[in-house]
Amino acid sequence: MIVQIAGLITLILSLTIFAVAFFVMRGARERVPDGNKVVYKVRKYYAMVLALVLLGTFSTTLLYTPYKALADTTPAAVVKVTGHMWRWEMEREGAPGPVVVPQGATIEFAVTTSDVTHGFGVYDDDGHILAQTQAMPGYTNRLRMVFDKPGTYHVLCMEFCGIMHQNMVASLTVE
Numbered sequence: 625m626i627v628q629i630a631g632l633i634t635l636i637l638s639l640t641i642f643a644v645a646f647f648v649m650r651g652a653r654e655r656v657p658d659g660n661k662v663v664y665k666v667r668k669y670y671a672m673v674l675a676l677v678l679l680g681t682f683s684t685t686l687l688y689t690p691y692k693a694l695a696d697t698t699p700a701a702v703v704k705v706t707g708h709m710w711r712w713e714m715e716r717e718g719a720p721g722p723v724v725v726p727q728g729a730t731i732e733f734a735v736t737t738s739d740v741t742h743g744f745g746v747y748d749d750d751g752h753i754l755a756q757t758q759a760m761p762g763y764t765n766r767l768r769m770v771f772d773k774p775g776t777y778h779v780l781c782m783e784f785c786g787i788m789h790q791n792m793v794a795s796l797t798v799e
Contacts, residue, residue, distance in 0.1 A: 631686045638682045642675050694768040700729035703796070705744060705779070707737035707759040709786055712744075712779050712794035723796040727774050733767040735759045742792070743782025749775055756782055771798040 703723055706713045714723045725731045735744045735757055742759040746769065754777070757767040771777065781792035 631689065635683060635686060638679060642679055645675060646672075694730055694770070697730045697768070699732035699768060701725050702732045702734060705733050705735045705759070707735075707739070707742035707744070707781070707785075707792070709739050710781075710788035710792045712781075712792060714779070714794055714796065725771065725796060725798055727771055727798050729770065731769050731771065733757070733769070734764050735767060736764045737761050740785050741783055742785050745780050745782040747778045747780060748773075749777075758783070774798050 701719075702717045703725065704715050704717065716723050716725065733744070733746075737759040739761065741761070743756060744759045744765075744767070745756040746754045748754060755767055755769050757765045759765065775798055777796050777798060779794040779796065781789055785792065
């Protein structure tokens with residue numbers, strides 16, 4: 625439900641921006657020497673084409689956001705994540721010890737922080753980023769993922785949070 629509302633708000637705001645730009649462009653009258661009138665006419669059409677391409681791209685890609693498919697699923701496991709300077713604390717609900725999650729199931733990360741803003745990024749063993757969200761004080765972001773392959777995945781901080789930022793690493797196992 626929230627994903628659909630966010631998509632609709634994004635579409636409405638994009639349309640508003642394009643409408644304002646169109647009316648500003650339409651109402652602007654340049655005082656140009658006679659030799660440069662063609663340049664200003666062509667610029668106007670380029671701007672309109674650009675606006676149409678951007679509007680088409682925004683409206684098309686909103687239908688294929690990666691989190692929309694997982695928004696209505698019930699997670700098989702919830703992992704509580706709290707960022708601290710300069711470490712991650714991760715705990716799977718109902719399973720003490722190292723975090724182990726099932727392969728092919730929807731996993732929800734409930735991400736927050738106790739101090740400053742951190743970037744919660746999930747990486748595979750090859751160093752490719754799979755998903756990310758912000759860890760913010762006083763707020764819990766929920767990130768849902770499905771791990772297709774078993775193995776060890778790494779959590780890195782993506783937001784510079786101080787002198788020991790580079791040591792802010794954790795891992796989880798997918799079986």
